[in-house]
Amino acid sequence: MAHCILRIALDTPLNAVFDYRWKSGDSGRPHVGQLAMVPFGPREVVGLVVDVLDETDVPEEKLKDALAVRSQLAPLSAQWLALAGFAAEYYQRPLGEVALPGLPKNLRVTSTVALDRAIKKLGKMELPHDPAPAAAPLLNPGQQAAADAIAGAQGFAPFLLYGVTGSGKTEVYLQACAQVLAREPEGQVLVLVPEINLTPQLETNIRARFPGVMLSTLHSRLSEGERMLHWLAAHEGKARIVLGTRLAILASLPHLKLIVIDEEHDPSYKQQEGLRYSARDLAVWRAHQLQLPVVLGSATPSLESWHHALKGRYRKLELRERAVQQAVLPSVKLIDTSRRRGQEGMSEQLVEAIKLRMERGEQSLLFLNRRGYSPVITCESCGWVSECKRCTALMVLHKTDYRLRCHHCSLEMRIPRHCPTCGNIDLQPLGRGTQRIEESLQEMFPQARVLRIDADSTRRKGSAQEAFDSVHRQEVDILVGTQMVAKGHDFKNLTLVGIMNPDSSLFSQDYRASERLFAQLMQVAGRAGRQGGSASEVLVQTSYPEHPLFSALVAHDYDYFANSLLGEREVAGLPPFLYQAILRAEARELEQALEFLRAARGLVAHEGITINDPIPMSMARVHNMERAQLLVESASRPALQAFLKGWMQALREHKTRIKWSLEVDPVDI
Ligand SMILES: Nc1ncnc2c1ncn2[C@@H]1O[C@H](COP(=O)(O)OP(=O)(O)OP(=O)(O)O)[C@@H](O)[C@H]1O
Ligand SMILES: [Zn+2]
Numbered sequence: 001m002a003h004c005i006l007r008i009a010l011d012t013p014l015n016a017v018f019d020y021r022w023k024s025g026d027s028g029r030p031h032v033g034q035l036a037m038v039p040f041g042p043r044e045v046v047g048l049v050v051d052v053l054d055e056t057d058v059p060e061e062k063l064k065d066a067l068a069v070r071s072q073l074a075p076l077s078a079q080w081l082a083l084a085g086f087a088a089e090y091y092q093r094p095l096g097e098v099a100l101p102g103l104p105k106n107l108r109v110t111s112t113v114a115l116d117r118a119i120k121k122l123g124k125m126e127l128p129h130d131p132a133p134a135a136a137p138l139l140n141p142g143q144q145a146a147a148d149a150i151a152g153a154q155g156f157a158p159f160l161l162y163g164v165t166g167s168g169k170t171e172v173y174l175q176a177c178a179q180v181l182a183r184e185p186e187g188q189v190l191v192l193v194p195e196i197n198l199t200p201q202l203e204t205n206i207r208a209r210f211p212g213v214m215l216s217t218l219h220s221r222l223s224e225g226e227r228m229l230h231w232l233a234a235h236e237g238k239a240r241i242v243l244g245t246r247l248a249i250l251a252s253l254p255h256l257k258l259i260v261i262d263e264e265h266d267p268s269y270k271q272q273e274g275l276r277y278s279a280r281d282l283a284v285w286r287a288h289q290l291q292l293p294v295v296l297g298s299a300t301p302s303l304e305s306w307h308h309a310l311k312g313r314y315r316k317l318e319l320r321e322r323a324v325q326q327a328v329l330p331s332v333k334l335i336d337t338s339r340r341r342g343q344e345g346m347s348e349q350l351v352e353a354i355k356l357r358m359e360r361g362e363q364s365l366l367f368l369n370r371r372g373y374s375p376v377i378t379c380e381s382c383g384w385v386s387e388c389k390r391c392t393a394l395m396v397l398h399k400t401d402y403r404l405r406c407h408h409c410s411l412e413m414r415i416p417r418h419c420p421t422c423g424n425i426d427l428q429p430l431g432r433g434t435q436r437i438e439e440s441l442q443e444m445f446p447q448a449r450v451l452r453i454d455a456d457s458t459r460r461k462g463s464a465q466e467a468f469d470s471v472h473r474q475e476v477d478i479l480v481g482t483q484m485v486a487k488g489h490d491f492k493n494l495t496l497v498g499i500m501n502p503d504s505s506l507f508s509q510d511y512r513a514s515e516r517l518f519a520q521l522m523q524v525a526g527r528a529g530r531q532g533g534s535a536s537e538v539l540v541q542t543s544y545p546e547h548p549l550f551s552a553l554v555a556h557d558y559d560y561f562a563n564s565l566l567g568e569r570e571v572a573g574l575p576p577f578l579y580q581a582i583l584r585a586e587a588r589e590l591e592q593a594l595e596f597l598r599a600a601r602g603l604v605a606h607e608g609i610t611i612n613d614p615i616p617m618s619m620a621r622v623h624n625m626e627r628a629q630l631l632v633e634s635a636s637r638p639a640l641q642a643f644l645k646g647w648m649q650a651l652r653e654h655k656t657r658i659k660w661s662l663e664v665d666p667v668d669i
Helices: 078-090 095-099 113-124 141-151 169-183 196-209 224-235 246-250 279-290 303-310 348-360 434-444 463-472 513-525 548-554 558-572 590-601 637-653
Strands: 002-009 017-024 035-040 043-053 157-163 188-192 215-218 241-244 256-262 293-298 315-319 331-336 363-367 376-379 396-398 403-405 412-414 427-430 450-453 478-481 494-499 537-542 579-587 615-622 625-634 659-664
Touching: 002 035, 002 095, 017 035, 017 043, 043 095, 078 095, 078 246, 078 279, 113 224, 141 157, 141 169, 141 293, 141 315, 157 169, 157 279, 157 303, 169 188, 169 196, 169 256, 169 293, 169 315, 188 246, 188 279, 196 215, 196 241, 196 463, 215 224, 241 246, 246 279, 256 279, 279 293, 303 558, 331 348, 331 548, 348 363, 348 494, 348 537, 376 396, 434 450, 434 478, 450 463, 494 513, 513 537, 513 548, 513 558, 537 548, 548 558, 579 590, 579 637, 590 615, 590 625, 625 637, 637 659
Parallel strands: 157 293, 157 315, 188 241, 188 256, 215 241, 256 293, 331 537, 363 478, 363 494, 450 478, 494 537
Antiparallel strands: 002 017, 002 043, 035 043, 376 427, 396 403, 403 412, 579 625, 579 659, 615 625
């Protein structure tokens, strides 16, 4: 019986691949890209075959047998392996820790029942015969030019589709996609959206327009069975359109021909734990690898993409006008709240504007990026505030279930009846969250149908969708929400947006805060007046109406704002003119974390690399762990990458009990 050696990547933090013996009997020699079951310590685990060899340096007596190969599943392609390999290298993680978690859980279990069931189910799945697609609107000249440029591109072609809110970018994606699918009989298209709540709207559009085409969706709210089926449909090439959130960038797509990243600026494209990858950046890499067009769409592009477009590395396609006839961008007005506070956090102008919408039967949206009732409760007699015992954070009052909750470690308690320090029974909520705004609105407008959409109101599966549907069905007069409602949604009858309190991010120490705030405000403002009709407006309540960020918002001038921020970043030597990574450490005592970082700093030589002093993180304590960080910078990406590689090696060998992690291209500093 012939033997061969399978070199296998496993999902472990050990930066290594492992060799196993395979007795190829009737089943033949396995292939690179197949999944195999192997013994690992006391367990049996599924790994990925990255090489098939005739011999190995591992001594015979140490070599274990691979137990099985998942031969019912076509091997993952060399391109997919290269993608996982690139992500592993770039983000400084072992290959197995990137590749395996990128696959559905049901593929990584010892039993093949779920896989076999999915294969059978997919085999039987049929699409309707000769279905009639919904009519596509006639594109305006800008949209047409954009769709044609994308669909007609040869080779690697990154596009920045820069179109104001409501300019019909979705329609450009759909029609470019239609052209590509018509031309490529097997071709696949990948469409990414930043948030799960944006998938249903787009899914409905895609299904109506491509009824004869199989669509897969990939996001974190699928059950494991669904995820397996949708992943498999993409892997087998049956699903020709794959719609998903950031994790879908790691889908196996053997016939990929076009990638679309909607709202490309959105921070959700960056995974914030484990493998801290940027789905947008991986998308561009994947398009380059496969020599495809990739479309980055946004009304407020990230400064990185904006910079690439200015340098001519990305081709900019512009949509300057709203798509619907007569629809214009809303007029933005600043309301100075530094002198007159108004009633329950709402200025007179805002209240009047809501009243007017109620009379006209139009909808209003109040945006406040803070959930809960109030961010803290306090004792007016001794000054006690509801701090979290485990974090450097305040406990937020949630009035719907009468609890205080820490949003960082999820510690919960009943609202105390009296002050824990002085016994005073008069505890006051301080500041406002979405629940409190909802309550005040209901008191001010008893006849209004008020709906709150935030992470708390949409915990149950399907509830976010129900909420958005009821807004679309005009069953809501006033919508109150966090960033969940701020982007992408195409509300037809919404003519007023009130921005409650944008000031807290104006003076943040994170240099990205103003970029993020501006994008967020432009996006939420862009929910108003999308269908024309009566005049729409955006009212911004601020104590700093003279701040330049607001002048740019009033003028809808993203170009100006982006160019001036970029100018500042260049002078200050910040990204995108500089490349960064952060080493974070956590320990029971802050000093231990700092000490570890100081030691880490001296582990390897670092010419051409700046390693800053270790500092406590801006939120130093979470869940009783003290956290500190070390910022590493270089003007050269290859130099930074080379340094990180050696550094990680040294850190892995450096014995420590401190928990640490590295993030490349951090977005939160
Ligand atoms: N050519 C067209 N003719 C008429 N209506 C159109 C056309 N293209 C798009 N629309 C409509 O314009 C509205 C806005 O389009 P869409 O939601 O795609 O905007 P968007 O550019 O994605 O905006 P945002 O950046 O705010 O998400 C939708 O109601 C859409 O149906
Ligand atoms: Zn906490």
